[in-house]
Structure formats: structure tokens, C-alpha cells
């Protein structure tokens with residue numbers, strides 16, 4: 242037996258569609274429509290429900306009924322009633338929820354385009370660089386001054402990446418992982434335990450030149466002195482020769 246009052250409430254108060262009500266009662270939407278008609282409820286096209294009628298409009302998302310619609314909905318000339326389907330509140334919420342995804346989507350699209358059109362993109366980049374050379378140089382100089390820590394990491398990283406690329410070994414180390422390793426060692430040199438501060442080397446446990454990988458589990462943070470005296474020895478070899486090459 243269908244609960245008529247319940248159906249009416251779903252339809253009029255919750256603005257549910259005939260089909261979604263039908264699903265709840267495990268029946269088809271014709272039955273729901275007939276039931277509502279028998280109770281003298283006017284059936285409206287689902288799209289028409291979210292249109293501006295007089296000054297009233299219902300938000301498509303949160304189903305709030307606004308009496309002064311123009312204050313609560315953004316203008317959208319492409320819509321028949323000239324207003325956005327969802328209210329400003331919902332838009333704001335959506336924007337916050339989706340923004341990282343949108344940014345990711347943009348980035349993915351851009352890199353796909355660059356992959357498929359390398360010449361166009363390269364030409365554009367070269368031209369852009371030539372046109373804005375001085376500006377870009379000044380900006381990057383300022384960035385290096387403002388971000389010594391980031392600069393340090395990106396410098397170490399690009400050096401290691403280049404070496405790993407030449408050697409053809411696994412090459413997955415990221416700046417984030419270097420930072421992780423640094424905090425795991427609480428900023429101390431792995432060999433002599435001195436506080437390295439900002440002056441440290443990313444040391445490969447098995448050196449890349451000996452086939453070591455450029456990955457998180459093959460790196461430690463070392464002070465320049467230890468790292469340089471270690472050279473291309475592995476940690477074990479280095480320990481035998483003696484810390485600081487003595």
C-alpha cells in the first residue's frame with residue numbers, strides 16, 4: 242500500500258522527481274503520478290520547478306526556496322529564466338569543494354596538449370622567454386633569495402635526476418621525499434650527527450654511478466664534509482675507510 246501523504250511530502254516539500262519517489266516505493270513513476278493527481282497535486286515538469294516564477298526560485302542543489310531570487314542567484318543569460326540553476330551559497334560551496342580538481346584537470350589538459358604539440362609549445366615558450374627575458378630573470382633571482390630552502394632542494398634534485406637519467410636507473414625521488422628524509426633525520430648528518438641546517442647534501446647510499454637508484458630508500462642527508470669525503474663509496478665501504486676519510 243502506498244503512503245499517499247508521504248508521496249505528497251516528497252514531491253511538494255523535498256522537490257523529489259517522480260522517478261526518485263517511485264524508486265523509494267519500489268514502483269514506477271506512472272503510479273506515483275496517478276497517486277498525486279488523485280490528491281489534486283499539480284504535476285510540474287522537473288525543469289520548470291527550478292525556474293524563476295514571479296520572484297521565487299528553488300535552488301536545484303539545496304532545494305531551498307528563495308522569495309527574493311535575484312539576490313540569491315547569479316545572472317546567467319544563457320538560461321531561459323536568466324538565472325543560474327543553483328544558489329550563490331551552493332556555488333560558493335561547490336567552488337571550494339571542486340577547486341583542486343579543476344586545477345588538476347587544467348594541468349592535465351595542458352600537459353596533454355604539450356605532449357601532442359611539442360613544436361607549437363616549444364616555439365611559444367622560446368618566444369615567451371625571449372620577450373620577457375629580463376622580467377623572468379629578475380623574478381627567478383628574487384625567488385631564489387626568498388626561498389633558499391626550496392632552491393636548495395630543487396638544485397639537489399635536478400642534479401640527481403640528471404645523473405640518474407644518464408645512468409638509466411629508477412628515478413622517482415621528489416622534493417617532498419627529500420624533505421621527509423630531512424625531518425626523519427631531524428636535520429642531522431647521517432654520518433657525523435652534526436646539525437646540517439640549510440647546508441646539506443642529498444647522499445645516495447649506493448652511488449648512482451655504481452647503479453644506485455634515485456629513490457627515497459636510497460638517499461640520506463649528509464653534511465657536505467662527510468658527503469664529499471665519502472665520494473662514490475657505499476655507506477659500508479665508507480664506514481670501513483672511516484668517517485671523514487681519516
Ligand SMILES: [Zn+2]
Nearest residue numbers: 300303328331
Ligand atoms: Zn542552493
Ligand SMILES: [Zn+2]
Nearest residue numbers: 430433464467
Ligand atoms: Zn657529516
